[in-house]
Amino acid sequence: MLIDEIRNDFPILKRKVNGKPLVYLDNAATSQKPKQVIDAIKNFYETQNANIHRGIHQLSEESTEAFERSREKVAKFISAKPEQIIFTKNTTESINTIAYGYGLKNIKKGDEILTTVMEHHSNFLPWQLVKKHTGATLKIADITDDGLLKMNHLEKLATKKTKLVAVTQVSNVLGTINPVKEISEIAQKNNSLFLVDGAQAAPHMPVDVKKTGCDFYAFSSHKMLGPTGIGVLYIKDPDKVDPFLVGGGTIKEVYTDKEAVWHDSPWKFEGGTPDVSGVIGFGATVDYLNKIGMEKIRKHEEEITKYALDKLLKIKNITIYGPMDHRLRGAVIAFNIGGIHPHDVAAILDSEGIAVRPGHACCKPLMSRLDILAMCRASFYIYNTKNEADVLVSGLEKVNKIFKR
Ligand SMILES: Cc1ncc(COP(=O)(O)O)c(C=O)c1O
CATH class of the missing domain: 3.40.640.10 (Type I PLP-dependent aspartate aminotransferase-like (Major domain))
Known part of the structure; x- marks a missing residue:
């Protein structure tokens, strides 16, 4: 199945958020549902x-x-x-x-x-x-x-x-x-x-x-x-x-x-x-x-994670948590940008139609181990595209600009 065909099955992906096309990157919290379901x-x-x-x-x-x-x-x-x-x-x-x-x-x-x-x-x-x-x-x-x-x-x-x-x-x-x-x-x-x-x-x-x-x-x-x-x-x-x-x-x-x-x-x-x-x-x-096939889903997510990791690593002041080798991770990328509060980051991204999760993600012991209070998390699924990873990157560049970094 092509990604366009898959996206077509998800009615919610056609909606706009704050006047922008929805870029749903909060899949680790919950995923969207296809019309078949x-x-x-x-x-x-x-x-x-x-x-x-x-x-x-x-x-x-x-x-x-x-x-x-x-x-x-x-x-x-x-x-x-x-x-x-x-x-x-x-x-x-x-x-x-x-x-x-x-x-x-x-x-x-x-x-x-x-x-x-x-x-x-x-x-x-x-x-x-x-x-x-x-x-x-x-x-x-x-x-x-x-x-x-x-x-x-x-x-x-x-x-x-x-x-x-x-x-x-x-x-x-x-x-x-x-x-x-x-x-x-x-x-x-x-x-x-x-x-x-x-x-x-x-x-x-x-x-x-x-x-x-x-x-x-x-x-x-x-x-x-x-x-x-x-x-x-x-x-x-x-x-x-x-x-x-x-x-x-x-x-x-x-x-x-x-x-x-x-x-x-x-x-x-x-x-x-x-x-x-x-x-x-x-x-x-x-x-x-x-x-679709679970092997295919994994392959798609590996590709998009590698693509997003490479691009996100170039963002000024970003810290990305977890292994840098995409083969060792699922399609979850948690990060912080300098001293900017994750809630501010998520609010600016939301104004661009991008949904991510800020906070401790129900992992307080891990937050303590990483010596942080919170982070922002972008998480991908089978319907996400490399173009959406680019929109996330542009959104984060905007965050840096707003905070004049
Ligand atoms: C690793 C992990 N375990 C457990 C849960 C809890 O799932 P649920 O809220 O569906 O019970 C989550 C939810 O985010 C999770 O990510």
């Missing part, structure tokens, strides 16, 4: 809407079938089995499901949890919570000055006491792609479980949970062209995890005088009415991504 959701409400797994009437059966078909598509997308795929609200809820359903039950005082300093708060705070409630130790692997994970440090911190290793596959600030296969081997050597935060990886590159060798993999539909409100949690062995949100749909039997018997996975984890339209929309998203 919007239509799938609209079609569900117009022709099929019913609750699932409950009724025996035609609409309910059709909705249930479409919902479960989405699960099969998602499973195939990451080389898993449908019963290993749990639909949640987002990556945050997926990781919390493991913290509550596995961590609080199985991790004890004297045990260790190992994570890194580059984690998003969603893969950091749940482990601080488990530490607080269980008395376990939380160990944090450091990064090098060019934003790579210090593998020798991580390996040194991993011990036989490590119950769980929790690492992001791609940093949402540094862009760093972590060697998850290697980390999984370290975890396996110590008999530790391995959780991968795939929020910034699954949208942008092929994912194979079997090859990765992880026990848990979490990601969000909204960052990969799909609807908001849908997250995915892959659990290799669902029997190891208890449901964390119990209620309707999670049981086989309920008694008044003894404990309930849980349903099989995935249903034991999906209490209450789910976002049926969202899951069906996410099925259409997976079809859309497959039609």
Whole structure:
């Protein structure tokens, strides 16, 4: 598919912002949606809407079938089995499901949890919570000055006491792609479980949970062209995890005088009415991504990241965080310009129709490690063009001019 054809699928890319064509570079926060996904959701409400797994009437059966078909598509997308795929609200809820359903039950005082300093708060705070409630130790692997994970440090911190290793596959600030296969081997050597935060990886590159060798993999539909409100949690062995949100749909039997018997996975984890339209929309998203091809998406983003990095590095007073080799990073470029506050930078870019993210990007421990309070982040996706990278560069030159640098 040509980039013009792809762009044509995204109605929002035709709009103007502050009188300028929209240049949407906030994809790490959330992506835009193609009309195929919007239509799938609209079609569900117009022709099929019913609750699932409950009724025996035609609409309910059709909705249930479409919902479960989405699960099969998602499973195939990451080389898993449908019963290993749990639909949640987002990556945050997926990781919390493991913290509550596995961590609080199985991790004890004297045990260790190992994570890194580059984690998003969603893969950091749940482990601080488990530490607080269980008395376990939380160990944090450091990064090098060019934003790579210090593998020798991580390996040194991993011990036989490590119950769980929790690492992001791609940093949402540094862009760093972590060697998850290697980390999984370290975890396996110590008999530790391995959780991968795939929020910034699954949208942008092929994912194979079997090859990765992880026990848990979490990601969000909204960052990969799909609807908001849908997250995915892959659990290799669902029997190891208890449901964390119990209620309707999670049981086989309920008694008044003894404990309930849980349903099989995935249903034991999906209490209450789910976002049926969202899951069906996410099925259409997976079809859309497959039609383009994840290898192709990765290649496009590598090209655009290299192009943007080369140009951005020429901007006066710019500091770019993370590895400079585009092959080692995802399509995320975080930067600061001299002493100019990232909010001022983002506001000036916004006046040019360019959407970027200023702030700490939910990575306060990483901000401290980089010795900054905040940064600006431009993040690309399959519909972004080199021309848009040029518009970003011109916008940043304007920032320098306004601040007379
Ligand atoms: C690396 C990473 N992990 C987790 C999350 C949380 O995702 P969500 O807000 O969809 O739960 C994000 C969101 O930006 C992220 O970038």
